[in-house]
Amino acid sequence: MADVPENEQQEENEGRLDRRSVLKYGGTGALGAGLAGCQSRENPLPGSNIRPPESEDGGVGGNVKDAEGPLEGETFKIGVLAPMELPLGESMWQAAQMAAEEMNEAGGLLGASVKVELGDTEVSPGKAQSEHRRLTSQAGCDMTVGVFLGSALLQTMTSIANQQKLHVTTAAADPRVGKLVSKSAAYQQGADPQEEYEKYKYHFRAGPIHLLDLADAMLEFIEDKKDEYGWERAALLTEDIGEFTPYADRLQERLSDVIDVPISQRPGGVSDWSPLYSDIEEADCDVALIGMALGGTTAVNQWAQQQRDFEFGGIHVFAQSFEYWESTDGNVEHVFTMNAMTPQTENTDTTQEFVQNFVDTWESVPIYTAPITYDAISTIEEVFAAMHEEEGLDGTPEPDAVIPYLEDMTFTDSTILEEVQFTPADAEYAHEPQWTSIAETGVPVFQQWQMDEEIREDYGTMHSFYPPENKTAEKTEPEWL
Template sequence: MGAATASDVGTGRLDRRTVLKGVGAGSVVPLAGCLGTYDAVVGDSSGPEPVRVGVLAPNPQSDFIGRSMVQSAQVAVDERNDDHDGIDDRAVELVVGDTNGSPLEAKREYQRLVLEENVDVTVGTFASEALVNIMDEIAEQETLHLTSGAATQEVSQLVREEYERYKYHFRVGPTNDTDLGRAQIGFMNDVAGDIGWESIAVLAEDYPWADVPWETVQDRIDDTPVENVLSRRYAPSKNDFTDLYDEIADAGADAAFIMTAHTGNDALFDWSYPNRPAEPPQPQPFAFGGIHVPMQLPTYYEQTNGACRYGVSYSAATEQSEITEKTPQFVDKYEETFGTYPQDMGYYTYDAINLFAEVAESEESLDSADLVPVIEDISYTGATGNVRFYDPDDTYAHDRVYDPDDPTTVGVYFQWQENDEGVGVREVIWPDEYATSEYVTPPWLE
């Protein structure tokens, strides 16, 4: 089936739900250009025995998130070989495992990477279910794994409860699901009132990934200056938000604050181009934002023909941000190499490989048992900020530390805006330290 164009979407000539199924997390996003086949190893195998890095990613040939993870890993490996002579004068090779978005396939690919490809470390995994399904394999192989895509706390609980068995797992990013909820509360405390969001409706799709962020927000939102006038979990099958948005409008909410990955496209279009009989369609009488995974895609503005303009979402970083000096360096190299920008999980994957390389070189060892205690004590400055890990006996053992007093650890909120050239850009609006623009109120709400 051929892909529809963005203009088809914007004018409503085609069913937007059918057209944009592929823009959500874990699905196909049509883009110009393709990756080469990743069955082969990326790197230089001449000289001493190379250091081998395995990356687990969903459908890197066709899925933007998986592709960004692999391409970010390639940038990290190329930089390590070109600028640092590899690791301890040994070339670094990248071996890719396509998880196909499946827990079973993730397990098979993990086994292949470690047992057949003899990788020294694995990074990646996107779906929480996939990560959980390889934890016993990580323990059995005693091989370091640095997660760069899944937020579930199940794995940190395993590390805490059976440390000697599961100590080889660390989460470089994203923050775990509780800390993901804490970041939303931080945004409410610091920004919401200033941008006119004095009352909100909190929405979350009924998928497991959203359970803990939802609970965290529900437990803490009454302590913020924002009034929560409506809360709803909605069915995974929901594809028409008209009735729900009518409730939000009737409740007088200034904004719909949503947690969505799989249903984000429908939620967006029913906000900005709602399926109503009036012509032309009128946007909803409230602002829109939250954790909206499709909006993290750097191509989303073009894919939606600008329908995401004024929408707000959360990310590790954007092409506009400078969390550390490494952020724009990585973004520029990525854009120079691939002609586009990385998605959220790409930033974490890049940091995971560089963190491993730094520790392996400093210790002159690839033995995971040698590296674990060093990583436990590390404070590493990466493209996503300061990377530190919770202690082994902490509730969130070996998860990335979320510290509200350290803005480099909390991620960024951005808003899709249009620049003077008519190009959509993700402008950072929080934290203040990294803001590249002020929030722009949708003109129909002024």
């Protein structure tokens, strides 16, 4: 990527962001948004392919009911950059179609018809960049949402800067993008922060929180609950994947300040976890704190089948999907993972309404990228309404006019939190989801797969056991412990 120095190393934030107020965040899905190689054959999520009809000039949606407003007669087109071979990509695309259809049913975006067009990124940084360029320069999209993989987002930043159209990330979690945008943190030595900001200011991230904040959330969780759970010693197992590196480095540096960590490893390509699991038992660890994607299913199956004498969880990408119970034949029971929400949580007054509408429309359960994408599109609706109220609109506003509103507004229509703000332009990581702690924001939630006959008699349930405001069940332990 020409605009990002190739030798730039992943930064670690030694302090906290300089925040203007009590900060709220509206969407985190753990680390799933930063990982490559999460193939759907290991975690299938079949969709029903129900979707609004395609329009003649490209895109989906556009049929406005009772259009009325300052943008009546216009079309606002949103490109969706999603890896359709992965469940999280399909969930993004489905949520975007839902958002467009709901807006059109309610009279459009201040009267404008809303259309969404898919750019299938195929879990490829190069394809993500080329699809962004196609959607914005050829397909006529006014803005884009999506992008999975930190490497894909970094490479796409060149096109975002060149096209000068808004992009709202709804999957990738790499913190370096926030550094690119920041007015106060020159990304490369000798660069002018103001010039870098002007180049990259078109990027915002609706979620998830970036990797360093995710690590801090894990630290907060362990410190808060270790005594209650009887956790004195922990093994830290983070897969040796580049996308995990900032998260792994932060935990390797700081976890031992919170709990005894006799084992800390970054395994990769493991087919037999037995030797490592035996080491964990010999070290008398109470829990294995994991960050897993590629080998996650093998690790879960062997932990359960061998009835290992420690608890198991942390960030597990596949375990965030409803179909994962079937994929593991129930071996995922008692495994816990970060998530933005579960099918049971009531993060806000609109969470369950969104979940039910998604299930009714697609006959599948949304993955975390769905509510984040849905909220990102809703955010634009709130911005346009505020712009019209304050200064009037006689056409679709230019991105440079929209950016100050995105920077300054507090958004109140999220499915994850009641209030959402972006970090300011002069923050160390700019245009990011503002986040302080689990205690203040209620996210991420920690879900655990459990059997709950009141919900389903023959299938596991994704219950949240932490934090208290989003709790739907107590944490459980395997009967063999």
